[in-house]
Amino acid sequence: MQVSVETTSNIERRMTIGVPAQEIDQAVQKRLQETARTVRLNGFRPGKVPMSVVKRRFGDSVRQEIVGEVMRDNYIKALQEQDINPAGWPQFEPKTMEEGKDLEFVAIFEVLPEIELGDLSAINVEKPVAEVADKDIDTMIDNLRRQQATMKEVKRKSKNKDVVTIDFKGSIDGEEFEGGSAEGHRLTLGSGQMIPGFEKGIVGGKAGEELEIDVEFPDDYQNEELAGKPAKFAITIHKVEEPQLPELDQEFFARFGIEAEDEAAFREEVKKNMERELKQAVFNKVKNDVVDGLLETTELDVPAALIDQEIDRLRQDAVQRFGGQVDFQQLPKEIFEEQAKRRVKTGLLFQEVVKKNDLKADDAKVEEKIQEIASTYEQPDEVIAHFNSNPDQKSQVESSVLEDAVVDLVLGQAKVTEKKMKYEEAVQAGQQQR
Structure with a gap:
């Protein structure tokens, strides 16, 4: 096996490998003999198919298989001989693979880079x-209680942390826009779920009321067609619910x-x-x-x-x-x-x-x-x-x-x-x- 290695970039290598024709031909002949013992062809008894027929029917495909195996095996041997550590599997490019001629192929692969750490x-x-302050603990415990809260419908004006059930319909310059409307939407006021001004405009509203609020989409809004634009929302409040927080007990x-x-x-x-x-x-x-x-x-x-x-x-x-x-x-x-x-x-x-x-x-x-x-x-x-x-x-x-x-x-x-x-x-x- 002859091996030469070319450095084509900091991390890419081209390894050219030559394998004697005798090694290929012997492997092909051995595989064809194995095939002849097991192949079944019409007109011939098992194991009695003439080698000339086996070679004519399977010679090209067997040679293709052998060449693939030889390229893989010799590539691995060459890496060990050259003490090269590849990063991933190579791309093989056969240069000569005719019967009776030495096999020559190129393996193109990447190696781990040599690293020179900066300053x-x-x-x-x-x-x-x-640090964790007392008010931070208060906020955390309040959040935990709200996660376990039950809801109670109220008739008063809504306030932050209430849950409202609403229908809304948004428009820009009098035209409704895609994704700007919903029915039966549950929203926790003060949660920041909606764009700035939306939830604040609902605070103080009661069940049964219809509101119209003016807001403006943020400049960095994910939908570029809406970003930075003023909009109107027609809102109907169906229900206002107040969270009932659980007691701080062992349960x-x-x-x-x-x-x-x-x-x-x-x-x-x-x-x-x-x-x-x-x-x-x-x-x-x-x-x-x-x-x-x-x-x-x-x-x-x-x-x-x-x-x-x-x-x-x-x-x-x-x-x-x-x-x-x-x-x-x-x-x-x-x-x-x-x-x-x-x-x-x-x-x-x-x-x-x-x-x-x-x-x-x-x-x-x-x-x-x-x-x-x-x-x-x-x-x-x-x-x-x-x-x-x-x-x-x-x-x-x-x-x-x-x-x-x-x-x-x-x-x-x-x-x-x-x-x-x-x-x-x-x-x-x-x-x-x-």
Whole structure:
């Protein structure tokens, strides 16, 4: 086997491989002999078909099969000999494959890029600084109560947090527009579900009243044909309902898996959960800034094969989230391309930081993270035992700890600016995944 490798770009290689004709011909002859022993043809007894007939009937297809197998096997051997690590499967281009002649073919493939990390000190990170205040706990508990509320119809004027049942019909310059009307629509006033001014215009209305309100679509509204335009809505209020909030008792606490004797104990558990959420949100925000910084400071070519693999993973995840009713390949690849590219680049950059700095997943931190995960379950000891007895699950935690180590290392060299935020602002900042 003769091998030569040409570098056609930072990540693309063209490997030309030559295989002696004798190797091909022997493999073809052996496969034809096997075929002759098993093939059934009219006019011949099994195993008695002349080789000349077998070759005439199956020679071309058998040779095609053998050439494909030889190209695959010799490509793998050549990679090992040349110590090359490809990113994805190659494209084969046969150059000569006639009977009696040496086989020569080209394998075109991509390799993982050589990465030269940028200046980590040039990375800017904004770290939220927040705490869980008493009013934040009050808001959270109020939200939890409203999730469990029952509704009571009232005859008074509507106010924020009431639920109204309405018909509405929207128009612009006297013309109704698509998607601007509905009947029997239930709306929680003050929820921000509708465009600015819509819900505020209903507050104070009573069941049986008809209203007409003037609003303006935001400039960044998703429907560009409506963005920035003034509109009128004719609204009929059918019903006003007031939420009846449940009492803060043990029955209510148990609905959220919390064993608490009184409101004070319940508040303490809610606070712990909120602090965990805040901690994770701050880390997510910081990690996003670290990733952005690495991407901005490092030039990186990405193998298309890795992007395609990640696109398929994202498409499969999307199908699962929507109930698995469609084949993931029916989803357009373009929708996921940018996200896939960012993920692949991030993975390659993190791997390079790990390799360059010889980072390892600290056993104590792995155990700490497992305990942290387990603490959110009713039977934490069972969860811990599950992780410790399941290598794949534990490996995922180790990968997460290693990612944390990368973030910590970059933070040690980056420019970190702390920014005071309210609890809700910090949580939202951590949810803005790119």
